[in-house]
Amino acid sequence: MAWRDAKASRARLLLFMASIILGIAAVVSIQLFSQNLTDNIQRQSKSLMGADFLIDTDQVPNERAQAIIDSLKPDASEVNFVSMVAFPKKNGTKLVRVRGLQGDFPFYGDLETQPVQAAFNYQTSGGALVDATLMLQYNLNAGDSIKIGEITLPIAGALNAIPGNSAVASSVAPMVIIPSRFVAGTELLQFGSRKEYQFYYKQPNADLIALEEKLQPILEAENADLDTHTSTSSRLGRRYENVGSFLNLTAFIALLLGCVGIASSVNIYIKEKIKAIAILKCLGASRKQSFLIFLIQIAGIGILGGLIGTLIGVGLQQLFPIVLKEFLPFDLTITITAQPIIMGVLLGLVMSILFALLPLLRTWYVSPLEVLRFSGETSKQAHKARFVAIAVIVLFLYAISYWLLRDFLFALAFIGGVFITFGILTSIATFTMHLVKKYFPKGAGFTTRQSLLNLFRPNNQTIVLLVAIGLGTFLISTLHFTKYILMDKAALGQTAESANLITIDVQPDQVGEVVSTFKANNLPVLDNIPLVTMRLHSIKNESVNELRTDSTSMIKSWLLNHEFRTTYRNKLTDSEEILAGQWVTEQSADETIQISISENLAEDANVTVGDAMVFNVQGVLMQTEVASIRKVDWTTLQPNFSVVFPAGVLESAPQFHVLATYAPTEERSANLQRELVTKFPNVSVIDLRQMFAVVEDILNKVSWIINFMAFFSILTGIIVLIGSVRTSKYQRIKESVLLRTLGAKNKQILSITALEYLFLGILGSLLGILLALVSSLLLALFVFEEPFTPSILPFLVFLPGISLLVLVIGLSNIRGVLMSSPLEVLRKNG
Template sequence: MAWRDAKASKVRLLLFMASIILGIAAVVSIQLFSTNLIDNIKKQSKSILGADYVIKTRQVPTERTKAIVDSLKPDASEVNFVSMIAFPKNGGTKLVEVRGLEGDFPFYGTIDTQPTSAAVSYQESGGALVDATLMLQFNIKPGDSIKVGKVTLPISGSLKAIPGTTAISTSVAPPIVIPNRFIEDTELLQFGSRKEYKYFFKVAESVNLEALDKVLRPKLKAESASINTHIRTSERLGNRYENVSKFLNLAAFIALLLGCIGIASSVHIYIKEKLRAIAVLKCLGASRKQSFYIFLIQIAGIGIIGGLLGALIGVGLQELFPLFLKDFLPFTVEISISVQPIIMGILLGLFMSVLFSLLPLLRTWYVSPLEVLRVDEQASKEPLKVRLLVFASILVFLFLFSVWLLNDVMYALGFISVTVIAFSVLAGVAILCIRGIRRYFPKRWGFTARQSLLNLFRPNNQTVVLIVAIGLGTSLISTLYFSKDILLAKTDIEQTSKNANIIILDVQLKQREAIENNIKAKRLPILSNIPIVTMRMHKIKDKLVNELRQDSTRRRRGFLNHEFRSTYRDSLLNSEDVIRGEWVDALGPNEPIVISISENLAESTQVDIGDTIVFNVQGVLMETTIGSIRKVDWQQLQPNFNVVFPKGVLEKAPQFNVILTSVTDAESSADLQRDLVAKYPNVSIIDLRQVYTIIEDILDKVSWIINFMAFFSILTGIIVLIGSVRTSKYQRIKESVLLRTIGAKNKQILQISAFEYLFLGLLGSLVGILLALLSSLCLAFFVFKEAFIPSLIPFLVFLPGITLLVLAIGLTNIRTVLQSSPLEVLRREG
């Protein structure tokens, strides 16, 4: 009976199955890719780091650090820093990361170059490896030269990849690799330069790296150095991409939920139409179990077949993820296929389809044989206890599945709560609209408009499920666009003369006046000239910093090892506000030194207004008192500082400057950079317009990935819509035929259906966008703490687009009625 009935209803059942297939495909593809990603990180952890472990420091190594490194005998070393380089061939300049390597690094993995031999020969020939994208950008080829500070080197080859880097990480400052022996000759490492020293080690398999890490870490930390093993690297990468996989899993799970809701609604209508047939079966002697099993077998079959097809599609889809994420990954992901996700897909399809169909299926249990004579809309209602038990089972299953996906009970509970709230809001809006229309029914409207509104609360209506499906899918993709706007607002750069878009770093004191004159000669403004003095904390509230470093009870000790780049000025910036104390702008000779510190520094060092901090300023101890605490917006692309001194204190201290100016176009920027790099090779220049473009490109790539997952939800919602509309097709056909019989014209029937679907599509997509607007507003206010100006794309594109899609699908239902006579349609449907 199950097989025969399924054959007779194959169109409807195939649409049910499509909902399951899409959801399972999304879950399986992401699960399989996440598993492959973690396995690859573990297998390639040494290749990612290029060594077994590395010791690094952001200052010239102390005597103690040198002793530790020398005792371990490093196999390779590196000094890296960010600087400007020039191409003599065409005068091009660019901010790059210069990496001076010595030794046979990497020990694992390879330096990918073109030609291949350049990865080895550059050390002997004294050449440079230049980022491949950079060479294309400036039309440079191997054999041309590159100027790094005072040194001009031949280009041995283009650098495609080096262990530990990604396309995203090298976007702002592409890597340039040169032999370490040329670093000193470049004369780029001057006072205040930001540099990093690395020492690479290769050890035997028998060496216990975890024990070595445990012994060396505290010793190196005391010297402001650190150790990083390939084991820690793999753990850190695993944690980073685990969060990405969690998000993608939730997006896939929502797509699956939408499919399950579609099944529940469609099965509800499907079973309702079968009640008379079930009553007849019971009159012929069929038991409750038999009538229940007939339809249970059908739904279980749909779940198993849909789960299998979805799992197979998911296996194919996960091959696409490495293409989407390659710019974010420091290695190539090797895809392998396991049986576990396929089995999971089949079981998930079975459990989800049966569980969400259980409530309408139970209705078959309570059909009375007598109802063959009096089937009505209120017949065969299951008891309230049974209904509540089914709802509780669904929530428990969803919670357990979420825990399995997220590995965190609280996150799972939060996700289920938010999902229930979202579904409840959408369903509540739909119910309120129906009740509102019923209560305030526009009796004076025309016949077609009134009839279309009546269809919204007629028997077997699909208003609630369609609005939920359309609204949730629309909400997901709209939230993406709104969130992207918030992120872009944090890095917004106005192209006006009032906003700096060029930052000139590492300007030495003797160069300051000449560089300012150079900028003014090009008719560009000097928007700011910021002096910077390097210092370290020596004592906090009469306690030596060296003693505080040993205190394991302190939660955040990073600032204790920090070399501060501080400044002095007499005014606040637009990125900071005093939240406690009083701002002091200037001090006279011999007055106590009062400083202002950032809120995060105060929290980390556990100090407040009136506490004292002794700084070591280039070997001179300086006692200061905290006069004010500032809240700093670190997201703004401008120099911000943890410690700010008033004027009249640091003017005679060793210092360098950062100069801010503004250019109107790319040509002016290139001209200024070319001129300054030629005369002052030690300075670094950051063009914020290029940084903004890179950030926007990164966000676009992230958006594309999230859009891809939102596509599953939207597509699932469309499948649910088609299935729901097709399910009620037969009743609508009879209604339309009856309307034609009593004199309604094709135009009127078309208008009735069009108004109904137009209302459903408009309400569902509008509520979804408004829900996304509300959630994004909360995100902006509580998380990003940023003003929120919503994008118009969801209102201008999604709202009309989804509404028209719903309208198009709905109108395909009545083609049969419009093209045939009423008697022909009734005979065919009968």
């Protein structure tokens, strides 16, 4: 009976199946991608580091650290730092990351260059390898010169890839590799310069776990760190695991939307089968048999839908290496495993049955008397069964969310958010329909009135369509608004009060000349910030060494090895706000120094106002007390500090300066940078306009990926819409017969349908955009803490675009209605 009935309704059942296919495809593709990513990271863990393990430190290793490094016999070493470089032939300058390498690094993976031999002979020839994109940008060729500090080297070749580097990282600071013997000659590693020393080891048989357990505590005490290829790949895996969880949830929303479509369509489908079920019961069929007939149908389409969705998801795997190439520091090799495929088929089966369960329960409680009359009443047993079914659905959704997120609270928050979003959309849609019904335009034309009445006709799917359209529009619009909040937050003000050029590593004896260079170029000095480097010696009378070995300590470990770059001043900046305590403007060095610390530092160090902290400033211990705690907006593109000293204390300490100015045009900015690099090779210049362009580019790439996933939700909503239209096809034919009997023409019926779907499209997309506006406003105020200026693009593009799409889909079904004669329908239903 299930097979026979399914054959008669195959078109509708296929549409039910289509509702979940894309959701399954999205979930399976993300699961396969996550598994492939994990496998690739584990398999290529040595290639990601280029070695078995390394020791790194951000200062010249002290005697004890150097002894440990030497005892392990490093096979290669490196010092890297950020600096300005110049291309004399092209008269250009650029902020880059310089890596001075010694030895045959990398030991695993390849150093890819063009020409190929440059990777093998740059050390002996004394040339530089320059990022390939940077060479294209400045039209450079092998043999051209690059000036790094006080030395000029020939470019040996273009650097295409090196283990552990990604395209996104290179876009911020392109890489330049030179032999380490030239680093001293650059004269760029001066006091205050940010630098990192790394020592690489090729010891494939080493017990890395034992090595890490033994050496890590000792090295930490000497401000050094041990990294193995396994621990590095583990950290990288956790980072991408968070991205995978987010994409999983986006895919899961698409699946939920499809399941809502199934629930609604099956509800109408079962309503139409009530009389047939009653007849079956009159002929002796049991409750179980009538229930199983339709359960088998739904299970069948669930398995088939899961299988098709899984195959599509497997096919989508080929896109991920292309889409995510710039975000991955390695080449992704795709393999297909059985677990996600089995999961996809099971997910299709279980989700289909679960969301069809509520309408399917009606078959259990159909009375044989329904053959003669339709009561529409629901028994108490049916109510109880519905509550049980709803509880099972909620628990299963929570279980799936937990499986995707691996966190009880996050899964609960996600499920709560989903229900709230669905609830808001449903409530607003219902309320809007009531408003239309209450204030019905009785004076409007026949077609307008009839199209509005269709929103309330029996078996209407107004709410489902509004939820499907609204949710899809909500996802894309929220993404759009959020992207522009981030862009506005990173954007630079185009006024002379907003710095867009920052010079760093300016030594005290260079400050006067740098200021003179600014003035010679008619550029103002907006900031002159002194920086003093220091490390923590003790917190609340407990030394850093004691805290490192204290397993019960509540203090975050990063603080114990961190080199703080602090400043001193007598006023707050625009990005700061006092949360607790008093701001101290000035004091003498003889008193206990009253400092101000950032909110995050106070939390991680477990300190509050009045607590003691001792800093080691170049070997001098400074007793300080927390006088105030500040809230700092770290997202602003300007120097911000965790620790700020009052004026009158650090003026004589070893320091360097950061100077900022505003260049109104790119040409004047380039002229200043060239002059500064020529006069002061050690000074680096950060052009915030270029940084903003990089941020915008990264956001655009991330947005594309998220839009790609949101596309599944939109397309699923469209399929739900098509399914809803097709499900109500026979109802439309009946209405057409009645209207024609009353004298309506095809043109009028076409207009009625067009107006109905136009109302649904406009209302659904408008609801989605308005809900996105509210959510984006909340994000702006409470997450990004920025004023929200909405973009008009969703109203100009999304609203008409989605409305037109809904209209086209609605009209696609009208052809069969218009071509059905009244007599044909009367005979069929006689």
